[in-house]
Amino acid sequence: MVARVGRVKEDGLPGHESKLEPKPDWEPHYSGSxxxxxxxxLITGADSGIGRAVAALFAREGADIAIIYLCEHDDAAKTAEIVAAEGRKSLVLAGDVGDPKFCEQAIxxxxxxxxRLDILVNNAGxxxxxxxxxxxxxxxxxxxxxxxxxxMFYLSQAARPHLKKGSAIINCTSGELQRV
Structure with missing residues (x-):
């Protein structure tokens, strides 16, 4: 952490889900179909949060999962365990999705x-x-x-030649409301 004029600035992003208390609830509560x-x-940011939940649910529905994450190796390994527990294969790739060369290599x-590649989930943020x-x-x-x-552009551009009819690209976004 780096202090700035009485404020604390986060420096170690994105952070480890394994260190959160209480732990996020990602577990599917239904039988897959x-x-x-x-x-x-391929799910970016699949090591934690929404990305992990999507990986768990997609695996429960029968998909194999490419887990893309930045540097939280322990969290990514946990997501791979979750995918394996659903009887599916996973591929774990660490790298910066802001780098077009990494995006191309990941695809x-x-x-x-x-x-193959059927679904691209641009979730990292x-x-x-x-x-x-x-x-x-x-x-x-x-x-x-x-x-x-x-x-989102780099990954979609690299994925496009591999996507067939019926494939999907899902882009997740978020925003923070601030009062003025």
């Missing part, structure tokens, strides 16, 4: 290892909020757009 049997999904490795807009640095703004916006 096989709706995604034989499909392969290629997914297709090579899992045989980060934010570097600051109470005062004047305090947001160029670096904070660029990093946020690199991860949250550019990655």
């Amino acid at each position: 096989g709706r995604l049997a034989g499909k392969v999904a 290629k490795k997914t297709v090579k290892s899992l045989g 980060e934010q570097h909020p600051d109470p005062e807009i004047e305090d947001i640095t160029d670096k904070q703004l660029q990093r946020t757009f690199q991860t949250n916006i550019f990655s």
Whole structure:
């Protein structure tokens, strides 16, 4: 953590879900119906939160999962265990989705290892909020757009040649409301 003018600035993003208390509730509460049997999904940010929940649910429905994450190896390993417990295969890839070369490699490795790509879930995201807009640095703004916006383009562009009729690209976004 880095202190700034009486405020604390988060420095170690995105963070480890394994360290959260209480733990997020991601477990599916229903029996799968096989709706995604034989499909392969690549999910960014699948090491925790919404990404982990999507990976668990897609695996329960029969999909094999490529788990893309930045650097939380313990969290990604837990997601891989969850996928395996559903009887599905997983591929775990660490890297920066804001890097177009990593995005291209992740798609290629997914297709090579899992045989195809049917669903791309652009879920990874980060934010570097600051109470005062004047305090947001160029670096904070660029990093946020690199991860949250550019990655959707890079991954979709790399995935497109592998997607067939009936495939899907799902883009997740979020926003933070602030009072003025």
